[in-house]
Amino acid sequence: MSLSSPQKPALPSGPSPLMLTLRRLAGSQAMLTTGTLLVVMAIFSVLFPGKFATVYNIQTLVVDYSGIVLLGVGLTFIMTSARFDLSVGAVLVLSCVLGAKAMGVVGGSDGGWGAVLVGLVACLATGLLAGLVNGYLIVKARVPSIIVTLGTLSVAQGAAYVVTGGVDLYGVPKPMLDAIGQGRLLGLPVPVIVAALAVLIGAFVLSQTRFGQYACAIGSNAEAARRAGINVDRVAIMLYLISGVGAGLAGFMSLARFGSTTLAAHQGDNLTALLGVVLGGTSLFGGTGTVIGTAVGVFIPGVLSNGLVMMQVLPYWQYIIVGIVLIGVVYIDLVKRRGRTEGG
Amino acid sequence: MNPLPPSVAPHHTSQVPLLETRGITKRYGQVEALRGADFSVYPNEVVALLGDNGAGKSTLVKAITGTIVPDEGQVYFEGRPVRMASPVDARNLGIETVFQDLALVPDMDPSGNLFLGREILRPGFLGRLGMLDRKAMQERTTEAFERLGVRIQDTQAKVIGMSGGQRQGVAVARAMVWASKMVLMDEPTAALGVVQARNVNDLILRVKASGVSVVLVSHNMQHVFEVADRIEILRLGKRVAQFRTADTTIEEVVSAMTGLTVQGVA
Numbered sequence: 043m044s045l046s047s048p049q050k051p052a053l054p055s056g057p058s059p060l061m062l063t064l065r066r067l068a069g070s071q072a073m074l075t076t077g078t079l080l081v082v083m084a085i086f087s088v089l090f091p092g093k094f095a096t097v098y099n100i101q102t103l104v105v106d107y108s109g110i111v112l113l114g115v116g117l118t119f120i121m122t123s124a125r126f127d128l129s130v131g132a133v134l135v136l137s138c139v140l141g142a143k144a145m146g147v148v149g150g151s152d153g154g155w156g157a158v159l160v161g162l163v164a165c166l167a168t169g170l171l172a173g174l175v176n177g178y179l180i181v182k183a184r185v186p187s188i189i190v191t192l193g194t195l196s197v198a199q200g201a202a203y204v205v206t207g208g209v210d211l212y213g214v215p216k217p218m219l220d221a222i223g224q225g226r227l228l229g230l231p232v233p234v235i236v237a238a239l240a241v242l243i244g245a246f247v248l249s250q251t252r253f254g255q256y257a258c259a260i261g262s263n264a265e266a267a268r269r270a271g272i273n274v275d276r277v278a279i280m281l282y283l284i285s286g287v288g289a290g291l292a293g294f295m296s297l298a299r300f301g302s303t304t305l306a307a308h309q310g311d312n313l314t315a316l317l318g319v320v321l322g323g324t325s326l327f328g329g330t331g332t333v334i335g336t337a338v339g340v341f342i343p344g345v346l347s348n349g350l351v352m353m354q355v356l357p358y359w360q361y362i363i364v365g366i367v368l369i370g371v372v373y374i375d376l377v378k379r380r381g382r383t384e385g386g
Numbered sequence: 387m388n389p390l391p392p393s394v395a396p397h398h399t400s401q402v403p404l405l406e407t408r409g410i411t412k413r414y415g416q417v418e419a420l421r422g423a424d425f426s427v428y429p430n431e432v433v434a435l436l437g438d439n440g441a442g443k444s445t446l447v448k449a450i451t452g453t454i455v456p457d458e459g460q461v462y463f464e465g466r467p468v469r470m471a472s473p474v475d476a477r478n479l480g481i482e483t484v485f486q487d488l489a490l491v492p493d494m495d496p497s498g499n500l501f502l503g504r505e506i507l508r509p510g511f512l513g514r515l516g517m518l519d520r521k522a523m524q525e526r527t528t529e530a531f532e533r534l535g536v537r538i539q540d541t542q543a544k545v546i547g548m549s550g551g552q553r554q555g556v557a558v559a560r561a562m563v564w565a566s567k568m569v570l571m572d573e574p575t576a577a578l579g580v581v582q583a584r585n586v587n588d589l590i591l592r593v594k595a596s597g598v599s600v601v602l603v604s605h606n607m608q609h610v611f612e613v614a615d616r617i618e619i620l621r622l623g624k625r626v627a628q629f630r631t632a633d634t635t636i637e638e639v640v641s642a643m644t645g646l647t648v649q650g651v652a
Binding site for chain 1: 490491492493494502504515516518
């Protein structure tokens with residue numbers, strides 16, 4: 043039923059707005075993701091009583107995955123706009139390295155809050171630079187984002203190894219380790235607070251602001267966005283800056299937690315974050331995205347790998363599982379999309 | 387060259403055209419899509435732009451909507467020469483376009499589409515943060531749908547799940563809400579069934595009734611004869627004929643489009 047026409051019979055009274063809202067909510071990917079997470083957690087709680095569902099275990103898990111949440115927030119923006127960023131994991135490592143180098147110059151492990159600030163600026167600047175390079179190449183040189191970010195992944199990783207000679211750097215200022223990495227505020231670990239803030243801000247920007255609306259629009263129909271007067275290129279570059287800042291901040295938090303550049307420890311982060319984004323309900327084909335969904339989605343692989351460790355399965359299995367689940371989830375998204383457009 | 391048919395001057399010759407193009411030329415490499423095309427739209431009329439495939443209709447439409455900049459020639463708006471370098475320039479003059487592909491964002495609801503690029507922000511601090519006033523946009527969308535007779539049950543559902551007719555309704559409503567002077571519709575009935583095409587006619591007449599001119603590009607002769615006040619015909623990149631719909635026949639229009647001289651047929 044579209045345009046008014048006297049020929050057509052009166053509409054049957056449709057479902058009430060409340061029902062429509064409830065139906066949308068129940069069918070939403072966010073609910074599905076949260077449900078899945080709760081089911082998986084319930085299973086492990088039963089399998090490992092007194093081991094899985096403990097405050098200590100859950101808290102460690104949340105702190106462990108707070109860095110991936112930071113990557114996931116940026117990735118959600120990128121993927122909502124129907125683009126990719128495969129470089130965030132490597133940018134995280136590079137910003138660790140350059141942050142540690144910068145702090146080494148201004149005092150290293152003896153440094154104070156001033157040195158911490160220098161480290162933060164260096165980490166964020168690394169992320170911004172990577173985002174700018176990614177965004178600019180994708181927008182101006184029109185190289186597909188998957189190739190550009192695969193390239194910058196390799197460049198960032200290589201640069202991290204060249205600068206360090208392949209040996210992890212230490213020398214993180216003590217206040218950074220104590221107050222940020224291991225610190226607590228209002229009883230909550232600081233890394234968790236930082237990740238939660240990033241999620242809240244990201245969710246607000248993506249779902250409530252004009253900028254977020256434009257990110258969806260260029261992911262859904264870039265030509266329509268262009269004709270509506272939206273500067274698609276500028277929005278796309280800003281999205282990569284957001285993703286870069288997320289990676290830089292994650293690098294800073296990683297330094298604060300481990301006190302070292304952890305060169306080899308973040309190989310799976312990019313893919314895990316990507317899986318979290320997709321599980322959370324952001325379409326791989328762009329147009330819709332939810333930061334809250336990502337924040338929940340990231341913990342599905344998190345809880346799984348935690349459970350695998352308890353089952354005394356080799357932790358490397360998680361890479362295999364992440365890969366398989368990623369393909370499966372994207373397949374389901376594809377089938378769902380096809381159904382919707384054909385039904386239209 | 388064929389002599390111009392005894393073109394019927396528009397009945398409002400004394401009026402300044404709302405929009406006029408003179409001598410528009412556009413080349414794509416070796417191909418001359420437009421070779422000095424003239425076109426005029428008067429205030430408060432429905433004018434159909436007709437032509438066979440390759441006559442240059444879509445190129446002329448692009449020139450009027452700011453999608454391309456002509457190589458030669460000039461566009462006049464309300465008697466003044468204007469330069470339209472982007473769709474935004476056309477919009478600022480009060481010209482809206484319903485594109486053939488509708489140019490909707492499928493993952494957004496109707497109000498998101500109606501206000502795309504022209505979002506209403508919350509008042510005060512939140513607005514300065516860029517926060518959308520969804521409620522206001524939603525209300526104005528519902529109100530516009532009611533006024534224009536566009537029926538969509540769930541105005542918060544995404545466009546992707548809607549039928550062709552519903553999508554058309556959203557696209558037309560968007561153009562009508564924003565157009566203060568002129569709506570250009572490129573093949574608005576191409577994807578529609580008979581009943582829905584008739585509904586588009588109703589919409590066009592409503593637009594006209596509100597004092598806005600409509601330029602209709604269509605292949606559907608019956609449709610054109612039902613709603614258009616005038617018909618302008620483009621052939622091989624030039625205007626070759628103008629008719630008042632009331633004074634002409636489909637046969638006459640078709641012969642002008644295809645290149646047989648009107649005299650030869652008549």
